Amino acid sequence: MTDNASAPGALPSTGVFSLFGRLVGGMNALGTVWIIGLMFLINSDILARSAFDAPIAGVPELVSFSIVGIVFLQLAHTLRTGALTRSDVLLAALAYRAPKARAVLLAAFNLIGAGLMAIVASKILPIVIKAWEHPERHFMGNPGFFVLPQWPLFAIIFLGVFVTALQFTAVALAEISTLFKKHAQK
Template identity: 45%
Template sequence: MSGAAEPRGNPTPAALPQTGLLGRIAAIASAVGTAWILLMMVLVNADVIGRAALSAPIRGVPEFVGLSIVGIVFLQAGHALASGRFTRSDALLDQLAQRRPRVAAGLDAVHSLAGAAFFSILAWALWPRLLRAIAEGDYVGAAGDFTLPVWPIRVLMVAGSVMVIGIYLILAAAALRRVAGGRS
């Protein structure tokens, strides 16, 4: 193999900065999200069969699925980021890393800090909505038929955002170490 730098877009697990306890929590949250997807699939299939064969749909499936998608995204975002699978375009970084690795690392640090800032704004904006959902008992569905509280999903949104912030800060610190000439 040539001595060219490996592209950042698909890093090997050894090339990623260690995220420690936060990374393990993110992996567990992602596994919970995967189990939730399986549960959702079973429920949707049972609803379809119930509608077609028995003319008896399962109440609340659309509401459950709608809330679930949001919850699953926030459960799995941290692990996707920590494992190098968060969507981003690395064409410029890959080219820059071959010629100017410290500049590329600096740009990577800026990217990670911007990501942390974005998710900080998101968590800040979600927090009052979480408190309001708890205080006012917000729900989805039709009262008297089927309702689901919104606050558990809002908790996942805030917690998932905080987890992503932490992982972005770990990635930024590793990139800054590369800028300084140290190892990540």
């Protein structure tokens, strides 16, 4: 799906949808800035190892933490822009031969995606709460050398999954509305 309001399945760009679009875009931008920061960290570690034989503590932990966080921050935007990986062979064939069937299939796909993301979010939330309440039990790294609490990562995962569930729902509703618009025009 694209941000173009005339595209099939496009969301309106006003009101709640505009605010939601800003949230999704902001999460994507934060993920992009995080990637840039991660690149600087990795290059600094390489320089410190090579030139001074003094690696930066915790870089491997921060990289693994970051990769997961970035993926979940950018997941909803990937869906919103139509870049989520899927096979479009059947959808392309249905676009000309049976556009209503295509809209129904896309709506079903997105509703199933929303349901799956909602299930994942419901399973992650208790983990976030436990990690928040007991950070001493939920950490990454080596105690005494470098430790990183896990609750921020779990919270980012929850946020990303929850927003992606909302994005799946919005796309499904947009597909359903295009189905009714086409039906009303005929």
